[in-house]
Amino acid sequence: MTDTKTTAVTDAVLDAEVDDIRIRFAVEIKSRPPYPGETPRLEPVRDRLATVGVPLLVAPLITESTGRALTEAQWSWADTHGNADVRARGIRISCRVPSRSVRRTRRGMPRGSGSWSIIRSLISDGVVEGEAELAERAGVSQPRVSQVLSALSAAGLVERQGRSTWTVDRSALLDSFSNHYADTRGFTSWFYSLDSPHQTCERIMAAGESLQADTVISGDVAADRLVPWRVPTHTTVYTGDHRLAAHLELTPAQGPDDANVELIVPADNSVLRIRREDDPALAHPMQVILDLQRLGGADRHEAAERVREWLLAR
Structure with missing residues (x-):
């Protein structure tokens, strides 16, 4: 029988038995999946649950990036679509439902x-x-x-x-x-620049203006202009004109691992169409969040959460 103290600590308790191994899971149920950048804030919750059993977070669709962040933060987790990563003594369940199955729901x-x-x-x-x-x-x-x-x-x-x-x-x-949202970056050109990301963005935007090319800033630099918090290290610019890459005096890179500049011709036109209203040089804050999450790193996930809070407070 689960005592009153246990029910006050957890949303639910799940007792599992595999062969001769018995495991108790202390369950935290979320109405929405956390952002990867939110996982550090869940540490007190995880530690509280650990006094009862193995912390298990349950939420609606948990994306691969969120799942990785939860696993790295020592959570077991499962979602309502059948995806899971459950780790305990003598138990290991890891499942990712094919994307087409998720898409139907x-x-x-x-x-x-x-x-x-x-x-x-x-x-x-x-x-x-x-x-x-x-x-x-x-x-x-x-x-x-x-x-x-x-x-x-x-x-x-x-x-x-x-x-x-x-x-x-x-x-x-x-x-x-x-x-x-699907990754619809389309065609990407990678470069390396010794200039600061802000200076590099200014050069790219100036080249775009001379070509009358539709260009918009996202990622690190846009986040820094919206909610200054971390020093930008990467340049992300979207353009509607493939010619722009040839007009940039930047060092070409072999790929994303060797680059600190990405020039993207998006397959999704909404990236260029819907921007920040009072500063049309910047992408819509939602795109900034998506790019910060895509580029990855704990500091970028935190920056994404700060942009999210700023956007919803407007």
Whole structure:
């Protein structure tokens, strides 16, 4: 029988038996999966659960990056899609469901550049005052806006308040988009520069302006301009013009491991279409978060969380 003290510490207790080995798991249930950068903040929770049993975190879809961060932080974990990494004395369960199986269960998260443009705008605005206005801003048709809003409503991410007014659960929509967004970087050119990332961005943006090429800054430099916290070490710029790479006086690199500059022609046009409104040289904060998570490292994950907090506080 589980005592009152145990139930106060855990959301649930799971007793497992494999052959002659008995293991008790102390379960923490989350309504959303944590960001990789949030795992250090879960350390007190993990230590509290460890007084009862092996800490086991359960949440909706846990991405590969989040799963790795949880495992490195000495969590066992499982999600509602069948993915898991459970480690205890005499027990090791590791499972990653094929992505196509997960994709079939992603109700309410429309895909495609037009849909992503709408979703980026919704994350920024929080309220829709007319579908026609949202369609114009996102660069899509009004019927497409209606389809996306209906799908997001069915998923509980937006709620209709009137004939043409919708309210957005910005935090939940941001998390869902972050978990489900495909890597659509398209074509990437890598370079190395001895200049600071800020100086390198200025050179690339100037070259883009001379070519009348659509360019936008993301990653380290954009995060530093939004929420200064860590010194940028990497340059990430998106462009709509393949010619720009040839006009940069930068040292070509063999690949990402030898580079500190990446120039990306995105397959997803929403990266260039939806930007930070008061500084169009910067990518939408959601893209900045995605790139920080992609580039990796504990400090970048923390920076991503700070950008997230800044975005949701606006």
